[in-house]
Amino acid sequence: MLLKVEDVTKRFGGLVAVDSVSFEIKEGEAFGIVGPNGSGKTTLYNMISGVYQPDSGRIIFDGRDITDLPAHARAPLGIGRTFQIPRPFPSATVRENVAVGAMFGRAQADVKEAMEISDYYIELVGLSEQANKAAGTLTPLEKRLMELARALAMKPRLLLLDEVMAGMNPKDIGNIIELLQKVRQEEKIAVVAMVEHLMHAITKFAERVMVMHQGRKLLEGPTMEVLNDERVIEVYLGKKIREGAEGAEGHRT
Amino acid sequence: MRGVHTLLIIYAILLIVGLTVPGMWQPVAFLMFYVALGQAFNIFLGLTGYVDFGYVAFLALGSYGMAIAMDSLYQTGLGAAILPIGLLLAALMSIMLSLAVGAVALRLRGAYFAIATIGVNEGFRYLIEGARLWGGSEGIIITGAMRKIFGREMANFISTMVADVLVFGIGLLAALTTYVIIHKRMGYALMAIREDEDAARVMGINVTKYKIMAFITSAFFAGLIGASAWTLKMTYVFPSDVFLITYTVEAIVIVMLGGAGTLLGPVVGGITYGLLKYYLSVILPGFQLLILAPLLVAIVVAFPEGIVGYLKERVRGTRFEGYIL
Ligand SMILES: Nc1ncnc2c1ncn2[C@@H]1O[C@H](COP(=O)(O)OP(=O)(O)O)[C@@H](O)[C@H]1O
Ligand SMILES: [Mg+2]
Numbered sequence: 001m002l003l004k005v006e007d008v009t010k011r012f013g014g015l016v017a018v019d020s021v022s023f024e025i026k027e028g029e030a031f032g033i034v035g036p037n038g039s040g041k042t043t044l045y046n047m048i049s050g051v052y053q054p055d056s057g058r059i060i061f062d063g064r065d066i067t068d069l070p071a072h073a074r075a076p077l078g079i080g081r082t083f084q085i086p087r088p089f090p091s092a093t094v095r096e097n098v099a100v101g102a103m104f105g106r107a108q109a110d111v112k113e114a115m116e117i118s119d120y121y122i123e124l125v126g127l128s129e130q131a132n133k134a135a136g137t138l139t140p141l142e143k144r145l146m147e148l149a150r151a152l153a154m155k156p157r158l159l160l161l162d163e164v165m166a167g168m169n170p171k172d173i174g175n176i177i178e179l180l181q182k183v184r185q186e187e188k189i190a191v192v193a194m195v196e197h198l199m200h201a202i203t204k205f206a207e208r209v210m211v212m213h214q215g216r217k218l219l220e221g222p223t224m225e226v227l228n229d230e231r232v233i234e235v236y237l238g239k240k241i242r243e244g245a246e247g248a249e250g251h252r253t
Numbered sequence: 254m255r256g257v258h259t260l261l262i263i264y265a266i267l268l269i270v271g272l273t274v275p276g277m278w279q280p281v282a283f284l285m286f287y288v289a290l291g292q293a294f295n296i297f298l299g300l301t302g303y304v305d306f307g308y309v310a311f312l313a314l315g316s317y318g319m320a321i322a323m324d325s326l327y328q329t330g331l332g333a334a335i336l337p338i339g340l341l342l343a344a345l346m347s348i349m350l351s352l353a354v355g356a357v358a359l360r361l362r363g364a365y366f367a368i369a370t371i372g373v374n375e376g377f378r379y380l381i382e383g384a385r386l387w388g389g390s391e392g393i394i395i396t397g398a399m400r401k402i403f404g405r406e407m408a409n410f411i412s413t414m415v416a417d418v419l420v421f422g423i424g425l426l427a428a429l430t431t432y433v434i435i436h437k438r439m440g441y442a443l444m445a446i447r448e449d450e451d452a453a454r455v456m457g458i459n460v461t462k463y464k465i466m467a468f469i470t471s472a473f474f475a476g477l478i479g480a481s482a483w484t485l486k487m488t489y490v491f492p493s494d495v496f497l498i499t500y501t502v503e504a505i506v507i508v509m510l511g512g513a514g515t516l517l518g519p520v521v522g523g524i525t526y527g528l529l530k531y532y533l534s535v536i537l538p539g540f541q542l543l544i545l546a547p548l549l550v551a552i553v554v555a556f557p558e559g560i561v562g563y564l565k566e567r568v569r570g571t572r573f574e575g576y577i578l
Contacts (some may be wrong), residue, residue, distance in 0.1 A: 074457075105456060154456065154457065197413050
């Protein structure tokens, strides 16, 4: 098992953002986390990547308890992520941004090597023309792709994508999913994609999904099975169904 | 490497003017102090984006290091070897302080770090004066010791020439160090920290470690500058002279004026600041600060990236790209 999240809880003041959640991710797996806004998905990522310390519970990565490790010590073990609101190093070029991932992630590359790795992943995500532009000048969509390249350049074993497909058109989403399947197979990366609304994307991408609701794990299992479960439909569409009419199309995609 | 060429050319011009034009050595040395101060401070402020309001304490401690070496460590037979020993002690004392301050304060974020450092300078000064450390408020006077060690003529030569040449060399060494750091993994780590500290952490960067490394390097050069530009040149150290926040403010102004984090910024900033200060004190003695302050604010507002930062943007894509770094 690559990642074991055991009974993890995180509170912000009185609010329980993540409430005793447990799940596991296998090596090289395509895993999806879905849940409405505020259900605790990003907080979960923050605890796995070391941005926040959980109030209780444990996080085991590759057989090692990393619960108390600082973020900078987790990346070299092979945990890479993107941010829901992209966080490029704005005045550095795209090439330099991605190279930073290669230097300090699991790859631990020297400067020259990092530039080569950077060029490879920039090409892979289709940003070659922007390579020498300051990352801060990219469009929101390009920033997402840049973050994906930067996370891949870390040579992670676990890649955590936070709403990476939000705001993309179906064609772009198709390309991204294809790209993710490619790196997953070629580099044996377990990819976790988390989405709020893009259900059809997650059905195409994930083998298994976990549904979050109000900080708790609602359900976990094979993608189609879980997404067709009544409780899940209730969480996403409950209100709309009760309101009647356009119900079934209620999930914005 | 082209950026280094520009740097070396500016240094060469300064040196030639100072050595060949009669009466110009002292004005050039005056400018070189500001250039060196900027170079040393740039390694911290420029590369990390953190402001240290207690920075002058590193120069002050370096200044004491040299004075203590001359005053108490000298043994007959050491001769001129006391100079490198003094520099070493100066560097050591500054590094020790930077380790102590850094280990505590560099765990804090930008503004909190800045606030935490405000007390360092004054605190150290009151410690020295209150505890009568190193001569207390009377300081250490090494005029006699230097004459005894080097002889009257040589001692004179050291304070009028060698001290300035040292400052010149230390500034150059600090600039070359900046160049090397920028192009290594450390430079990329510091860039990431400057731009987005949280994202840097998640990318695997041990931010505290790299900030402390930059802090120590910067303090090392500051200590050497204090030892040379103050102790060797003046042949005394008084706490009221060396723990002056004015120097910290000047260092910040020079780095911001020239362009924080750039290689040429401190040279351009140091020379610009030095010339402004010098000529204003000649033209309008007594009013220089009244004019200097708004003038500097105006420049920094007009060029938020500093003069070199602005030029660097302008030459991007032209054949001058790379010469301005
Ligand atoms: N740093 C924080 N401080 C306070 N509350 C937070 C913080 N981060 C997240 N929360 C709260 O925790 C809950 C879960 O948020 P989040 O994990 O971002 O959900 P999701 O990513 O599923 O939309 C929300 O109610 C959010 O407001
Ligand atoms: Mg979120």
